[in-house]
Amino acid sequence: MSSSSDKRRRARVQGGWAAPQRPKKSSASSSAPSEPEKSRIYEGQAWMGKIVDQPTTGKKFIYREPEEEIRVKPPDKVITKPGVYDISESEIGTSRLRFFPEFIESKEADWFYDQFYQDLPWRQRSDVKNGESYLQPRLTAWFGEHPYSYSGVTHDKNSEMTPALRHLKARLEEATGYKFNSVLANLYRDGHDHVPWHSDDEKSLRSQPTIASLSFGDTRNFELRKKAPPGEDANYEYAQHVSMPLNQGSLLIMEGAVQEDWQHRIPREYHDRGPRINLTFRIIYPD
Ligand SMILES: O=C(O)CCC(=O)C(=O)O
Missing domain, CATH: 2.60.120.590 (Alpha-ketoglutarate-dependent dioxygenase AlkB-like)
Structure with missing residues (x-):
């Protein structure tokens, strides 16, 4: 003689750095951000409803759903x-x-x-x-x-x-x-x-x-x-x-x-x- 939850989810947070998107020109001028704000939105990224600076690259991190590897018994x-x-x-x-x-x-x-x-x-x-x-x-x-x-x-x-x-x-x-x-x-x-x-x-x-x-x-x-x-x-x-x-x-x-x-x-x-x-x-x- 020589000497089981049925699913395992191995999730990795995935994403990538994408080139920035310019704000649309057509937005109403009354709600248009002031010059300093503009540049912050342009440079930064929306994250949990907040603006987070991304000062150096001008790229933003795009979050994608984790890729799931499901192993079924x-x-x-x-x-x-x-x-x-x-x-x-x-x-x-x-x-x-x-x-x-x-x-x-x-x-x-x-x-x-x-x-x-x-x-x-x-x-x-x-x-x-x-x-x-x-x-x-x-x-x-x-x-x-x-x-x-x-x-x-x-x-x-x-x-x-x-x-x-x-x-x-x-x-x-x-x-x-x-x-x-x-x-x-x-x-x-x-x-x-x-x-x-x-x-x-x-x-x-x-x-x-x-x-x-x-x-x-x-x-x-x-x-x-x-x-x-x-x-x-x-x-x-x-x-x-x-x-x-x-x-x-x-x-x-x-x-x-x-x-x-x-x-x-x-x-x-x-x-x-x-x-x-x-x-x-x-x-x-x-x-
Ligand atoms: O008792 C049994 O049915 C199995 C016995 C056994 O696994 C063995 O003898 O190697």
């Missing part, structure tokens, strides 16, 4: 229906999500949930950030032909998938045509457990990885936000957001540029939530 998208969603296009390609809310039927999904809850070697690991170690706000387990490292955590090689994991891997491979060699399992014990914004963009996943994510247990909201284009500051205030409730038995496939162009997270919830297990099947290459 694209509307948030919520995906709830099955389908293929191309959420962005960039120089590096399409960011594609495929969503199958009922990939595993509910009773069967309950069964898988129980198996994984009991059988997987759950542990609370620590992320290391800026030399400091933080307990991850969730439990994890790793199965893979190679070790997997991210955010200072290393999961050792563990090639012995449980029968239930092997069964699901085979089903996913048949449905997607990909050959996965590993799975990262996350257990969110309640609504406080979460995974912060990140991208699955480790070298060991190579570029544009396909990641198949299966969910069991309580529904949690999966959120994505678009990264700023290269060269722009990493300000997410105007970033596009996509969210999808990942329910029991759902399959989400992330493909193409999703990891390069977007970040994702499971946010902490402020309502009660039951436990949830998420399995992300991946293809890992040796470092």
